[in-house]
Amino acid sequence: MGPLRCPKCGQLRVRRCHREGPVDHALSVVYVYPFLCLVCGRRFRALRWGRRYTTQPTQGREVERIAVRAPLVVSGAGARVDGEITGLSLQGCTAWTRVRLREGATVRLELLLEPAEPPVVVAAALVRSVRSDKAGIDFVGVSPDEERRIRRILTSLHHVEHDEGVPAAPPIQDGRRGVLRTPVFWLMTLLLVLATLVLTVFVPSFSRCVWGVSC
Numbered sequence: 539m540g541p542l543r544c545p546k547c548g549q550l551r552v553r554r555c556h557r558e559g560p561v562d563h564a565l566s567v568v569y570v571y572p573f574l575c576l577v578c579g580r581r582f583r584a585l586r587w588g589r590r591y592t593t594q595p596t597q598g599r600e601v602e603r604i605a606v607r608a609p610l611v612v613s614g615a616g617a618r619v620d621g622e623i624t625g626l627s628l629q630g631c632t633a634w635t636r637v638r639l640r641e642g643a644t645v646r647l648e649l650l651l652e653p654a655e656p657p658v659v660v661a662a663a664l665v666r667s668v669r670s671d672k673a674g675i676d677f678v679g680v681s682p683d684e685e686r687r688i689r690r691i692l693t694s695l696h697h698v699e700h701d702e703g704v705p706a707a708p709p710i711q712d713g714r715r716g717v718l719r720t721p722v723f724w725l726m727t728l729l730l731v732l733a734t735l736v737l738t739v740f741v742p743s744f745s746r747c748v749w750g751v752s753c
């Protein structure tokens with residue numbers, strides 16, 4: 539069983555995440571688990587045959603922040619504060635600000651992540667923690683368009699940070715092997731085997747027909 543790749547961005551930085559709802563719980567019985575891509579935030583399921591995961595306490599945010607330096611403007615309560623982003627994820631950022639932010643405040647952010655483009659606007663953000671002039675900020679309200687931009691920027695940042703000029707690995711979907719990796723395939727196979735067993739045991743004529751005894 540090879541390492542897991544994100545089906546969306548093809549990166550290897552994926553982490554097993556919490557099961558949510560009855561489908562996740564039922565599938566985990568047949569070793570199909572939910573995973574989270576730490577780069578683009580995509581949640582997906584994958585078969586990890588024979589593997590059992592133990593529950594681990596969550597360590598705060600689920601997606602790690604990528605180191606980045608970009609200008610930032612924080613506005614709220616009629617004031618504007620300049621600063622600089624030092625880390626970015628889909629869910630939030632860490633930033634240095636010229637004026638100390640107030641913990642628990644809801645602010646608006648303008649992130650100048652692309653020099654030639656207008657800033658990425660986070661309409662609502664929560665100042666989660668403040669230590670001296672550094673703050674941890676969670677994005678609470680981001681429009682789908684802006685979220686797409688952050689996702690795209692994070693993916694390109696990740697390539698720069700880790701690949702150093704090496705092109706990204708192509709997504710693994712090579713015909714039959716690709717099909718064998720999908721949870722749906724394994725679930726259907728399991729259901730088919732179960733249905734055959736039930737029919738063989740409970741409907742005697744079916745089993746005779748299958749083995750060609752009387753038909």
Ligand SMILES: [Zn+2]
Pocket residue numbers: 544545546547548549575576577578579580
């Ligand atoms: Zn991804």
